[in-house]
Amino acid sequence: MPDGDELLQRDSYKRAPGATDDQLDAAEQALALMFPAELRSLYLVSDGVVDAAGQWFVIWPLDMLIAENLRRRSDQMLPHEAIAFGDNGAGDPFVVFEGQRAVSCWYPIEGRTTQLAAGLDVFWRGWTDGTIAT
Template sequence: MDAAAWRDLLRDGHGWLELQPPVDPDEIAAAEVRLGVTFPSELRGLFRATDGIYDKRGQWFVLWRLEDVVQRNLEAGNGLDYATRRLLSIGDDGTGAPFCITLDGESAVFSWSPIEREARPLAPGLRKFWLGWLAGEIST
């Protein structure tokens, strides 16, 4: 999805989401270099649409700002097994359980349990995740 399609999907009837200004493609590329990964195209498109998605009802960033994605993944404080799972934390559910995507090009979305140290599948891609999240069909 391109940036305009992402903004339309996330704005359409969801006044409780606050979109941030878009991220410059050069900043996205720099973040990939810092992390040593290549973002799936869906994630690049999402960041070109917004630098984070703030939930005004719950008062937290469901999708973290790009700099937070970089910092939190570099710190690896979530106990994620990046080597075997190839997961990237991109946000959280408001309780501290990170949302992660796979880095294999498919951008499947998982919820990571820091206590159980395992990933639970939520959606086969970012678009389906956001459609389910906005419809209340996906919860953690």
């Protein structure tokens, strides 16, 4: 899982201080899903990462994660077992599925996912160096 320095590989990324275990527990309870270990570790390092150049949250803060997941589920735009945690800047969320490591991009209009990486560490390195795109 990326550490704080890896989250800031490029100057344009700004990270928030990490979330607490209690905040993560509350998020899991709100979504009725358990975060995969890597996602939980990511949020302990940073409660959101902003792409300052593009002015969007690549990794959503927990409060935004909860609100977006609940809204998208309610609108039937996200599978219940998916946890959306950020997006590509065009509104297509990055997701992990409960109990899995892989990171995918969810395309709600088509109702499909495209796997981006086998885990969050690989995803973040690829996203920041440009080898992973959506």
